[in-house]
Amino acid sequence: VAVISVSDEGEFGLIARITSRLTTTDRVLLGPGDDAAVVSAPDGRVVATTDVLVDGRHFRRDWSSAHDVGRKAAAQNLADVVAMGAVPTALLVGLACPATLAADWVDGLADGLRDEAELVGAAVVGGDVVSADTLCISVTALGDLRGRPPLTRSAAQPGDVVVVVGRLGEAAAGLAMLRAGRTEHPLAEAHRRPTVAYSEALALADAGATSMVDVSDGLVADLGHVAVASGVRIELVARDLPLSQELADAAEELGVDPLSWVAGGGDDHAFAATLPAHLAADRPLIGRVLAPRDDAEPGVSFLDLTPPDVAGHEHFRS
Amino acid sequence: VAVISVSDEGEFGLIARITSRLTTTDRVLLGPGDDAAVVSAPDGRVVATTDVLVDGRHFRRDWSSAHDVGRKAAAQNLADVVAMGAVPTALLVGLACPATLAADWVDGLADGLRDEAELVGAAVVGGDVVSADTLCISVTALGDLRGRPPLTRSAAQPGDVVVVVGRLGEAAAGLAMLRAGRTEHPLAEAHRRPTVAYSEALALADAGATSMVDVSDGLVADLGHVAVASGVRIELVARDLPLSQELADAAEELGVDPLSWVAGGGDDHAFAATLPAHLAADRPLIGRVLAPRDDAEPGVSFLDLTPPDVAGHEHFRS
Numbered sequence: 001v002a003v004i005s006v007s008d009e010g011e012f013g014l015i016a017r018i019t020s021r022l023t024t025t026d027r028v029l030l031g032p033g034d035d036a037a038v039v040s041a042p043d044g045r046v047v048a049t050t051d052v053l054v055d056g057r058h059f060r061r062d063w064s065s066a067h068d069v070g071r072k073a074a075a076q077n078l079a080d081v082v083a084m085g086a087v088p089t090a091l092l093v094g095l096a097c098p099a100t101l102a103a104d105w106v107d108g109l110a111d112g113l114r115d116e117a118e119l120v121g122a123a124v125v126g127g128d129v130v131s132a133d134t135l136c137i138s139v140t141a142l143g144d145l146r147g148r149p150p151l152t153r154s155a156a157q158p159g160d161v162v163v164v165v166g167r168l169g170e171a172a173a174g175l176a177m178l179r180a181g182r183t184e185h186p187l188a189e190a191h192r193r194p195t196v197a198y199s200e201a202l203a204l205a206d207a208g209a210t211s212m213v214d215v216s217d218g219l220v221a222d223l224g225h226v227a228v229a230s231g232v233r234i235e236l237v238a239r240d241l242p243l244s245q246e247l248a249d250a251a252e253e254l255g256v257d258p259l260s261w262v263a264g265g266g267d268d269h270a271f272a273a274t275l276p277a278h279l280a281a282d283r284p285l286i287g288r289v290l291a292p293r294d295d296a297e298p299g300v301s302f303l304d305l306t307p308p309d310v311a312g313h314e315h316f317r318s
Numbered sequence: 319v320a321v322i323s324v325s326d327e328g329e330f331g332l333i334a335r336i337t338s339r340l341t342t343t344d345r346v347l348l349g350p351g352d353d354a355a356v357v358s359a360p361d362g363r364v365v366a367t368t369d370v371l372v373d374g375r376h377f378r379r380d381w382s383s384a385h386d387v388g389r390k391a392a393a394q395n396l397a398d399v400v401a402m403g404a405v406p407t408a409l410l411v412g413l414a415c416p417a418t419l420a421a422d423w424v425d426g427l428a429d430g431l432r433d434e435a436e437l438v439g440a441a442v443v444g445g446d447v448v449s450a451d452t453l454c455i456s457v458t459a460l461g462d463l464r465g466r467p468p469l470t471r472s473a474a475q476p477g478d479v480v481v482v483v484g485r486l487g488e489a490a491a492g493l494a495m496l497r498a499g500r501t502e503h504p505l506a507e508a509h510r511r512p513t514v515a516y517s518e519a520l521a522l523a524d525a526g527a528t529s530m531v532d533v534s535d536g537l538v539a540d541l542g543h544v545a546v547a548s549g550v551r552i553e554l555v556a557r558d559l560p561l562s563q564e565l566a567d568a569a570e571e572l573g574v575d576p577l578s579w580v581a582g583g584g585d586d587h588a589f590a591a592t593l594p595a596h597l598a599a600d601r602p603l604i605g606r607v608l609a610p611r612d613d614a615e616p617g618v619s620f621l622d623l624t625p626p627d628v629a630g631h632e633h634f635r636s
Contacts (some may be wrong), residue, residue, distance in 0.1 A: 029363060029468075030468055030470065033471075033547070034402065034468070034470050034471050034472075034547075035367060035397075035398040035399075035401040035402055035471070035530075035531060035532050036365045036366060036367035036398045036399055036401070036402045036404070036459075036461070036468075037365070037366050037367065038363055038364070038365055038366075038402070038463070038468050039363065039364050039366060040362060040363055040364075041359035041362055041363055041364045042362055043362075044358060044359055044360055044361075044362060045347060045356055045357065045358055045359055046356070046357050046358075046359045046364040046460065047354045047355070047356055048354060048355050048356075048357060048366075048408065048410055048443065048444060048458070048460060049353060049354035049355065049410070049444055050410040050411065050412045050444060050445055050446050050456070050458055051412070051446045052412035052413070052414050052446045052448045052454075052456065053448075054414050054448055054449070054450040057448065057449065057450065058448070079353075080353040080354045081353075081354055083353040083354070084352065084353055084354045084356070086354070090366065092366055092367070092368040092458055093368065094368045094369070094370035094412070094456040095370070096370050096372050096452075096454050096456075125366065126366060126367055126368060127368055128368050128369045128370050128456075129370075130370045130371075130372055130375065130376070131372070131375065132370075132372040132375065132452055132454055133451070133452050134414075134450055134451050134452040134454070136370075136414050136450060136452070136454045136456075138368070138370065138412040138414075138446075138454075138456035140366070140368055140410055140412075140458040141354075142364065142366060143354070145356070150347075150348055150352070150354075150356050152348065152352050153351075153352050153353070154352075212353075213353060214353050229351070229352075
């Protein structure tokens with residue numbers, strides 16, 4: 001049976017194929033098919049963010065299914081919207097792909113984008129498909145702040161405590177497993193697509209968080225952004241960071257410090273937030289916010305250890 | 319003097335370099351630097367569209383400057399927003415580029431995006447930079463409908479007249495000139511970056527247009543989308559299409575039918591609109607909208623000729 005490629009479908013055939021798989025919501029006032037989409041923005045503001053995923057860098061087609069890639073591409077953008085304290089409403093997707101790509105790979109991608117968006121009540125409302133030598137997926141997510149101020153990185157206050165929701169280090173551990181050839185290891189799934197704690201993060205926003213960040217570069221790196229933007233120090237307690245037995249076992253198996261994954265790994269899209277101690281309820285704390293001192297500038301440190309190399313990931317640096 | 323590449327700058331250096339060149343507006347409630355941007359959407363709705371440009375396909379770096387590419391990338395998205403009758407408010411930009419790309423090329427790109435956005439009072443509010451073998455630029459534009467219904471493709475009415483604002487065929491002629499090695503020909507500029515009639519298009523919306531489309535695939539192709547979506551026939555008058563002496567001369571020089579550019583060329587981002595005849599004022603008319611007949615399905619035809627090959631551009635088809 002011949003494989004149908006995107007060039008067999010042509011641009012309009014491919015678009016029709018994609019849009020036939022999508023669902024909609026009552027936030028979508030005009031969906032795909034016109035020059036632009038129209039999405040409701042009930043409080044008169046819209047939250048917007050864009051991330052780009054490149055084949056061979058952010059995913060590998062031999063490691064991840066098209067559905068996984070779609071879910072991951074959606075998740076990392078939806079997480080950015082949620083980190084502002086907003087409920088995601090819509091995704092737009094730019095797909096640059098080789099003409100030889102199988103059309104059913106694009107079907108899987110569309111399904112993954114749709115399925116992840118549905119987890120938060122959002123929908124794919126538009127996009128573009130073009131041909132390119134390298135498969136490259138750009139996603140824009142929009143969101144609704146529900147009348148609240150945006151939850152920025154710059155409002156952490158000395159005296160706040162630090163909490164985290166979602167998984168930490170599992171995607172990094174999964175990537176290490178995949179690189180070690182352990183493609184069937186359970187943690188590999190965490191690399192293929194994150195399991196994002198959207199509702200727990202929105203609950204933190206509702207509970208009175210002063211700042212929140214999507215952990216995409218690593219906990220220490222991303223809280224470092226919060227510390228600098230807020231002009232505070234953040235002191236973490238390494239022994240209080242979540243560490244599952246599965247992650248500890250995987251670290252031992254590969255001979256790495258599990259903290260390098262938990263404190264330095266991105267791609268799980270956990271959310272780290274600061275909030276006044278009395279609002280933390282029974283959430284486990286991982287650290288606290290302190291005023292800077294003459295001998296201690298804004299940044300992240302550990303109470304109970306000298307940090308290992310957990311600087312986080314930066315593109316273009318090797 | 320050594321050229322500074324994007325890998326020399328690193329991700330955060332590159333982002334700082336880009337954001338330092340950007341400007342803002344009172345529509346931007348939170349600009350670059352957090353997990354997401356916040357943009358005002360005063361009437362409770364937001365218009366959103368995404369387009370992707372790929373190096374070697376949508377532009378060539380030996381033919382176009384970085385500033386040209388930035389203006390073009392912004393223009394084609396801003397035009398999609400304006401074609402809905404909306405005023406653009408914000409751009410988000412995803413840049414995938416080789417680590418060896420000169421950082422000052424990215425400066426030029428950012429300047430071009432900023433300058434084109436400023437033409438309509440919009441600003442770049444966010445984005446992402448990642449490394450990739452192929453240079454790929456994805457732009458999302460947001461816009462404000464100012465309390466009006468969106469101007470879709472599906473509401474053209476029999477009895478309407480057809481008008482066009484902006485240039486037609488010049489980008490296609492410019493591309494033909496560039497391909498013929500005539501890199502200094504004045505029309506080559508029209509390929510490098512379109513000159514888009516944003517305000518004239520918004521005036522058409524305000525005047526009571528029933529439908530409007532951004533001409534990106536070619537006049538006949540894009541009006542074909544309007545005809546099918548509206549369930550009407552659109553009859554154009556070839557002799558009434560705008561044709562400058564410069565375009566006629568260029569066509570004669572290259573031995574092509576200028577109508578193939580005017581009716582079949584995209585990339586000028588002209589706007590074609592339908593509106594009731596009594597609202598057309600003194601605008602030049604290029605055709606009229608007719609009801610379909612048993613022997614004439616929705617589509618575009620010419621009153622005064624058998625159309626040449628003006629089917630427009632479709633990606634993935636050669």
